[in-house]
Amino acid sequence: MNILDKIVADKRKEVDLKKSLIPISQLETSVLMKRTTASLAAALRKSNTGIIAEHKRRSPSKSVINQNLNVQDVAKGYADAGVCGMSVLTDGKYFGGSLDDLVLARASVDIPLLRKEFIIDEYQIMEAKAYGADVILLIAAILSREEIKTLSESAKSLGLEVLLEVHNEEELQKSIMPSLDMLGVNNRNLKTFEVSLDTSKTLSEQIPDDFVKVSESGISTIGAIQELKEFGYQGFLIGENFMKTDDPGASAKIFIDGLKK
């Protein structure tokens, strides 16, 4: 079994367990259910820099990245740096994240927050809203077209935006539908962990113009962003490059200031 299949198999068990312990009716009582959400797509469209900065403690590809940070400090640091949005990993087993990280980030900043998770069930979308997300990630590699449709429509009905992630042409072609807001191209193959920015470059022309294009993973230089912009990308998801430092917010600020020059 490849790593992605393993993650998804574990996720199904986790979601089934949580559903039986914390029913949706309970999630609905969160005060965060009633709030108006912020738009990441709009923030990216009007930005010249387009950085979405991620909170990621560890990953299956890199093991430990940084376990010593306080998520609220990271969130405030990213917001002060001028990012368009923040991505918060909520998977525990493989990425060391949690829904607590999301809710703590929500309590600290007003910028758009993306729940970075392996979403396979509408229950997780309810959770995303109840714990303060504005945007959810859907990964085409683990979902059928029908599932992408149901899940994205359910997100939209809660006022959440949808970032759909693809890694190849087949995933892209099966996924295009109006209930998506942003199309992300993951430069990292989630099955092999190979990273190449060429993935974003090759797929860019097949992404219809009505979606905001986001390039994800393996981005560490200003030059890379300048190049990706020429392929029509307006959003850039960066995790490790910031998280590996002692002060991810300060690192993001230096990076964003560099982009403005």
Ligand SMILES: O=P(O)(O)OC[C@@H](O)[C@@H](O)c1c[nH]c2ccccc12
């Ligand atoms: O740390 P990086 O290489 O800058 O990558 C960030 C982000 O793109 C990556 O964490 C990611 C992209 N898609 C995912 C799906 C699940 C988990 C993680 C991811």
